[in-house]
Amino acid sequence: MSALLNGLRGLWQFWPIAIALGLMLAPVRSRKWPWVIVGSTLVLTPLALSLGWITLYAARMEALIFITAILAVSLNLINGLTGLFSIGHAGFAIVGGYAAGILTTFVFQLGPETRLPLAIPAFVVSLLLGGLAAAAFGFLVGLPTLRLRGDYLAIATLGFGEIICVVLRFITFRRPVGEQVFEVGGPRGIQDIPAMPGLPIPGTEVAMPVLASFVYSLVALALIVWAIRNLSFSSHGRACAAIREDEVAAEILGVDTVFYKVGAFTIGAFFAGVGGALLAHWSNMLHPSMGGFVRSIEYLIIVYIGGVGSISGSLLAAALLLICGETLKDVLRDRDAWRMVLYGGILIAVMLWRPRGLYGDREFPWLMPRGRSTDGPA
Amino acid sequence: MDLILNQFINGLQRGSIYALIALGYTMVYGVLRLINFAHGEVFMIGAFAAYFAALMAGGGLVVALVAAMCACGVLGLLMEVGVYRPLRSRPRLTALIAAIGLSILLSNLVQALQFDFRSASGEEMHFSGASYTPFPADLLAANAHYRLVPGREVYVTRIQGLNLGVSVALMAGLWLLVRRTALGRAMRACADNQESLSLMGVSVNRVIAVTFGIGAALAGAAGVLSALTYPRIDATMGLMAGLKAFVAAVLGGIGSIPGAVAGGFIMGLAEVAAAGALPSSPVDYTPLADGVAFALLILVLLVRPQGIFGEAESQKV
Numbered sequence: 001m002s003a004l005l006n007g008l009r010g011l012w013q014f015w016p017i018a019i020a021l022g023l024m025l026a027p028v029r030s031r032k033w034p035w036v037i038v039g040s041t042l043v044l045t046p047l048a049l050s051l052g053w054i055t056l057y058a059a060r061m062e063a064l065i066f067i068t069a070i071l072a073v074s075l076n077l078i079n080g081l082t083g084l085f086s087i088g089h090a091g092f093a094i095v096g097g098y099a100a101g102i103l104t105t106f107v108f109q110l111g112p113e114t115r116l117p118l119a120i121p122a123f124v125v126s127l128l129l130g131g132l133a134a135a136a137f138g139f140l141v142g143l144p145t146l147r148l149r150g151d152y153l154a155i156a157t158l159g160f161g162e163i164i165c166v167v168l169r170f171i172t173f174r175r176p177v178g179e180q181v182f183e184v185g186g187p188r189g190i191q192d193i194p195a196m197p198g199l200p201i202p203g204t205e206v207a208m209p210v211l212a213s214f215v216y217s218l219v220a221l222a223l224i225v226w227a228i229r230n231l232s233f234s235s236h237g238r239a240c241a242a243i244r245e246d247e248v249a250a251e252i253l254g255v256d257t258v259f260y261k262v263g264a265f266t267i268g269a270f271f272a273g274v275g276g277a278l279l280a281h282w283s284n285m286l287h288p289s290m291g292g293f294v295r296s297i298e299y300l301i302i303v304y305i306g307g308v309g310s311i312s313g314s315l316l317a318a319a320l321l322l323i324c325g326e327t328l329k330d331v332l333r334d335r336d337a338w339r340m341v342l343y344g345g346i347l348i349a350v351m352l353w354r355p356r357g358l359y360g361d362r363e364f365p366w367l368m369p370r371g372r373s374t375d376g377p378a
Numbered sequence: 379m380d381l382i383l384n385q386f387i388n389g390l391q392r393g394s395i396y397a398l399i400a401l402g403y404t405m406v407y408g409v410l411r412l413i414n415f416a417h418g419e420v421f422m423i424g425a426f427a428a429y430f431a432a433l434m435a436g437g438g439l440v441v442a443l444v445a446a447m448c449a450c451g452v453l454g455l456l457m458e459v460g461v462y463r464p465l466r467s468r469p470r471l472t473a474l475i476a477a478i479g480l481s482i483l484l485s486n487l488v489q490a491l492q493f494d495f496r497s498a499s500g501e502e503m504h505f506s507g508a509s510y511t512p513f514p515a516d517l518l519a520a521n522a523h524y525r526l527v528p529g530r531e532v533y534v535t536r537i538q539g540l541n542l543g544v545s546v547a548l549m550a551g552l553w554l555l556v557r558r559t560a561l562g563r564a565m566r567a568c569a570d571n572q573e574s575l576s577l578m579g580v581s582v583n584r585v586i587a588v589t590f591g592i593g594a595a596l597a598g599a600a601g602v603l604s605a606l607t608y609p610r611i612d613a614t615m616g617l618m619a620g621l622k623a624f625v626a627a628v629l630g631g632i633g634s635i636p637g638a639v640a641g642g643f644i645m646g647l648a649e650v651a652a653a654g655a656l657p658s659s660p661v662d663y664t665p666l667a668d669g670v671a672f673a674l675l676i677l678v679l680l681v682r683p684q685g686i687f688g689e690a691e692s693q694k695v
Contacts, residue, residue, distance in 0.1 A: 085471055085474070087478070144676075144680055145676070145679070145680075147680075148679055148683065150470060150471060150474075151412075151413045151470065151471070151474050152628075152679060152683065154413075154474065155413070155624065155628070155675065155679075156675070156676055156679055158621070158672075159625075159672035159673075159675045159676050160672070160676070162621075162668060162669070162672050163669050163672050163673060163676075166668060166669035166672075167669070293617070297478065297482060300475075300478070301479075301482075304475055335490055335492075337486040337487075337489035337490035337507070337508065337613075338486070338490045340482055340483075340486035340489075341482075341483055341486045341487050341490055343482060344479045344480065344481070344482030344483030344484075344486060345479070345483055346479075347475065347476070347478070347479030347482070348461060348476050348479040348480060348483065351465065351472050351473075351475050351476040351479065352461065352464055352465065352476065355468065355472055
């Protein structure tokens with residue numbers, strides 16, 4: 001019982017996210033509303049942290065929520081908008097994570113002592129290159145497998161995700177530290193990925209890595225949601241939705257299905273790679289198992305509980321499921337498996353009784369283009 | 379040469395387990411066009427059912443096998459009636475996602491369970507699904523080596539022999555059931571055309587439910603046989619075994635029963651061959667074998683998506 005109370009007390013720590021969710025759900029259609037949401041979150045959390053209203057841990061979890069939302073929204077572009085049932089999304093994320101992690105750790109050798117004017121651009125470049133590596137991989141995977149449909153495509157993407165994990169288990173790096181040369185990578189993964197570079201404000205040495213990861217993740221999420229939203233409501237997005245509804249009909253109507261399928265896969269993989277790069281620097285480690293099926297399933301659960309095809313649903317479900325998981329973690333202590341039992345049960349229940357999920361077929365008002373009802377893209 | 383022959387026997391034994399699981403995938407796919415993603419979890423639960431049958435009821439191999447098959451058969455029926463039947467008229471992917479949900483639910487449920495129980499010999503025991511559970515293989519079948527060829531170092535263990543014998547018997551039984559009985563005819567008809575079958579006055583729901591039950595029972599038997607050979611069972615053992623058996627089913631041609639058997643054996647042999655031929659990872663060879671399985675899958679899907687025995691389906695517009 002006291003564990004439950006502790007969990008609920010932990011829930012209170014998430015009030016900045018609750019405010020952001022409230023602003024997102026508000027029936028405001030102003031074009032400036034996204035600025036209000038992002039701006040208020042960007043100000044509120046550091047403010048609350050400096051006043052001691054929320055713990056450092058809660059701020060760290062907020063960053064994780066944003067990163068998970070990036071991965072869910074990018075999976076939604078592939079699964080929801082284009083209707084390609086991919087269950088190897090964590091595979092793309094880990095390609096981005098490894099690419100960016102190798103760049104920051106071994107090439108740029110970022111660390112607390114790196115001078116700032118160098119560190120921030122180097123980190124941003126690593127993020128982008130991580131995304132590009134994942135995109136290249138998505139393109140290579142997509143080109144042959146997208147001939148497959150439905151459940152076969154699902155299994156093929158799963159297979160690719162698992163193959164990545166296997167290959168990563170065999171890749172090792174040599175790292176000289178002083179006189180000695182250490183071997184990192186392989187089945188143990190890389191354990192010393194640097195934290196995201198922040199501003200050297202005196203007195204914030206402890207909080208700065210967390211704040212930095214918070215800001216990078218939030219800005220990346222905002223940019224990615226903006227990009228995917230604009231893509232969804234463009235003619236390209238309508239072409240993708242046409243493929244989802246009926247591929248043969250779309251082809252007859254002149255939609256270049258190969259172009260759009262591979263394109264959606266590649267763009268989704270790019271954003272997943274950026275998300276994976278953020279995740280690697282958030283957790284300061286990389287492990288081959290981070291690309292495995294179990295991780296992919298977590299993103300899949302978020303997309304389908306939120307409502308497949310809806311950006312808003314993915315954002316909502318990412319926040320709600322992670323906060324719910326955090327609360328349960330306190331309640332269940334070491335019995336984390338019950339959390340997954342619950343998620344599995346929710347997934348079945350959603351499929352049985354509410355297949356469009358929490359927010360399916362709809363979008364937040366501020367995500368809609370002018371002059372449209374809130375019925376969702378296409 | 380002797381090494382290769384020994385590895386060949388190992389491959390056959392692994393393959394027979396994959397084949398038994400693959401049969402369930404292929405039968406369900408045949409009647410429903412659904413990949414029952416939770417099938418690997420049924421395999422895992424079969425192993426645990428045998429564990430409890432052996433320890434709590436003190437039964438021998440036959441009791442454990444029958445208990446596992448019954449438990450899994452009932453589980454398969456429940457999954458069909460509770461989850462897949464209501465989703466049958468919906469888009470196919472809905473059922474697939476529900477199947478993924480079932481798979482997460484079952485494997486984590488076993489992982490979350492912790493309780494004490496009293497074994498048949500009066501011992502107080504503790505069960506925790508979160509860690510590996512030692513399977514009492516020696517209670518069920520005493521192991522021994524037999525020299526297969528006089529004068530050569532080629533051995534077959536008693537458990538391997540049992541494993542192959544039971545699985546071949548089960549496959550033969552399934553073949554007779556599908557080919558020689560009214561139920562089998564109904565199952566084949568159901569795979570062919572459900573509407574016509576219901577017009578003939580056969581309950582399609584019942585045929586599908588029974589197909590699920592039989593497939594799940596075979597997976598349960600595979601779980602017991604696998605646990606005899608690798609006597610460390612845990613809640614996640616179903617995921618990889620299930621996926622590899624699915625690959626085997628696709629390889630043989632999903633929907634085809636001989637295809638599933640052939641695919642299972644090819645899969646087992648390929649895995650053993652890969653483990654023998656390729657350099658092993660610093661930890662163990664299993665991840666590499668997994669990689670081989672998936673590489674095989676993608677190759678099949680690209681080159682001959684209908685598999686060895688399958689027929690290509692043309693899309694009607």
